[in-house]
Amino acid sequence: MKRRYGFFPGCVMPAKWPWAEKAILLTAKRLGLNFDYLRDTVCCARPGVWKVLDKNGWIALTSYNLALAREQEVALVDSCNGCWLSHFEVNELLRDNPALLAKVNEYLSTIGKFYDGSVEVKHWLQILNEDVGLKEIQELVKRPLRLRVVRHVGCHARKLGDDVLPRYFDEILEALGVEIIDTPYDRMCCGLLLFLADPQTSIKKRAGLKLKTANTLEVDAVVLTCSGCFDQFSRAITLLREEGDLPENPPILHLAELLALAFGFSPSDFGMIYNTTGNIAKLQAKLGK
Amino acid sequence: MSRKTSAVVHSVKKLLHEASKLTVVDVSRETLQYPWRKEISVTPDILKPALSREIRRGVVYPINGESLKLRQLCGLKPEPPHGQCSRKALKSKLVLLKVCRVLDALALKEDGGFLY
Amino acid sequence: MSHKTLQVHVARRKLPSKVVVHDYRLCTGCKQCMIACAYRHSKSFDFRFSMIVVEEFSEGGESYFIAATCMQCPTPFCAEACPNNALLKGEDGVVRVDEIRCKGCSLCQYACPLSHPKLHPVQGYAMKCDLCDGEPRCVEMCSSGALKFIEVEKLVELEDMYRV
Numbered sequence: 331m332k333r334r335y336g337f338f339p340g341c342v343m344p345a346k347w348p349w350a351e352k353a354i355l356l357t358a359k360r361l362g363l364n365f366d367y368l369r370d371t372v373c374c375a376r377p378g379v380w381k382v383l384d385k386n387g388w389i390a391l392t393s394y395n396l397a398l399a400r401e402q403e404v405a406l407v408d409s410c411n412g413c414w415l416s417h418f419e420v421n422e423l424l425r426d427n428p429a430l431l432a433k434v435n436e437y438l439s440t441i442g443k444f445y446d447g448s449v450e451v452k453h454w455l456q457i458l459n460e461d462v463g464l465k466e467i468q469e470l471v472k473r474p475l476r477l478r479v480v481r482h483v484g485c486h487a488r489k490l491g492d493d494v495l496p497r498y499f500d501e502i503l504e505a506l507g508v509e510i511i512d513t514p515y516d517r518m519c520c521g522l523l524l525f526l527a528d529p530q531t532s533i534k535k536r537a538g539l540k541l542k543t544a545n546t547l548e549v550d551a552v553v554l555t556c557s558g559c560f561d562q563f564s565r566a567i568t569l570l571r572e573e574g575d576l577p578e579n580p581p582i583l584h585l586a587e588l589l590a591l592a593f594g595f596s597p598s599d600f601g602m603i604y605n606t607t608g609n610i611a612k613l614q615a616k617l618g619k
Numbered sequence: 620m621s622r623k624t625s626a627v628v629h630s631v632k633k634l635l636h637e638a639s640k641l642t643v644v645d646v647s648r649e650t651l652q653y654p655w656r657k658e659i660s661v662t663p664d665i666l667k668p669a670l671s672r673e674i675r676r677g678v679v680y681p682i683n684g685e686s687l688k689l690r691q692l693c694g695l696k697p698e699p700p701h702g703q704c705s706r707k708a709l710k711s712k713l714v715l716l717k718v719c720r721v722l723d724a725l726a727l728k729e730d731g732g733f734l735y
Numbered sequence: 736m737s738h739k740t741l742q743v744h745v746a747r748r749k750l751p752s753k754v755v756v757h758d759y760r761l762c763t764g765c766k767q768c769m770i771a772c773a774y775r776h777s778k779s780f781d782f783r784f785s786m787i788v789v790e791e792f793s794e795g796g797e798s799y800f801i802a803a804t805c806m807q808c809p810t811p812f813c814a815e816a817c818p819n820n821a822l823l824k825g826e827d828g829v830v831r832v833d834e835i836r837c838k839g840c841s842l843c844q845y846a847c848p849l850s851h852p853k854l855h856p857v858q859g860y861a862m863k864c865d866l867c868d869g870e871p872r873c874v875e876m877c878s879s880g881a882l883k884f885i886e887v888e889k890l891v892e893l894e895d896m897y898r899v
Contacts, residue, residue: 378767378770381771381875381876382767382770382771382774382872382876383774385875415878485763485765485767485878485879486878487878488761488763488879488880489878489879489880491880492761514793514796514797514798515798517761517762517763517879518763518764518798519763519764519765519766521765523765523766523767523770524765524766524770526770526780527766527769527770527773527780527781527782528766528782535791536764
């Protein structure tokens, strides 16, 4: 039987980035994956905040989603780096520490849930690279994308080291025929994690700086997989546009959008045309050539 | 005294000498010293609303009218099936609050304070 | 400061078994370490309370972040400079502030090569890294792996990390 995946879209994607959500669903189907939503979930709980405030609370809340994935017999899939980190890290902590797992189960039992550490937590990049494979992805490419892009991997995606998720990101982009443009700020955080403490630095010296660099390099898009990073970039774009500090910028795209385009879907098939983060018409014109 | 210790004494003396040239004691600060120090709350206003929203709704970004419309335009079901709006959201919220209450009741929280 | 006092301190010189080190090559500048540290010390996200400081510097078109925090020196200058003996090195090798003894004179700040100790913005006493009693929050929050909490003996193995 095919492995079943339970997708956890998180809070930002359904509310602010639905075209990326649709692109993930479309491409998962095209890749032949047994892929559906993980049902009835709650907040991941956001690691950047909850882990700082109350580590034990964070573990207990996050284990609720893991218990759901166990119930629904799926591997838990995250595209957002924050959600992935919460689920992945809590899962590892619970697996390594039976006493902690027993304690968490005490709390979960009060709401009729149980967790045994058996769920596999996977980042969407891992599904593409490890479970599907670059070769299969390449075989499905109908329209190699002759685009120049800047990619932003995100801080939490570096948890397993630079040789895992960041490498997967690059390899998938290359498989789609995309040219990756390196910048001096590739490693730098988007600033989301900093926003509560220092909004100025967060917007201007992180996301803003990255966007301006992308502008200077005249790339076609900034590519992400993390909804948290998208939230930060879109916020930075709105604020900087209001200040007149960012007249133009390339659109912020999810890697799944590029995947969908390469697989032959048109931008209107998954709602990419509603993306207001940048000049989509320009991108479409380039794709049309 | 070993040569090394003597070198440390010398460098500390030098540092103290340098420091003494500077005005380092703020007189107004004296009034803040023990035992007149008062406990103050330093939690910024920005943090509490953000967190209570997160706790209240169980999510950071609730689905609103605009996002419902966008979701439909993108060919998605308006209500995401992972429980962010309507009855499912309520359920999530209740579950979340219940877990939090359980945590609270069992004093799992180590930091204490305003959270729940 | 009398030589006698100094000798007592020197006799107790000791490093903690593990220290926090930062690899600038891996740092993304997210400042989660600062947020976690500030919350630990003040229950707020106010960076004035963070005992680890991340600063940006640029060189040859590249941008890096470096983090500075207390090295828990074997012979801490901060403690030696304190006229009130408010900074003391514990048996575990960690230098801590006795808030009651501290008069907020800032001498520890001037004595420290990193100017690490900070004064509480309201209450005026010195604050410094205490390694979170053996579980540094900054390291726990670092997703990129730039911050490490490692055994002192293993520092030699990290020599490469600091070779620019």
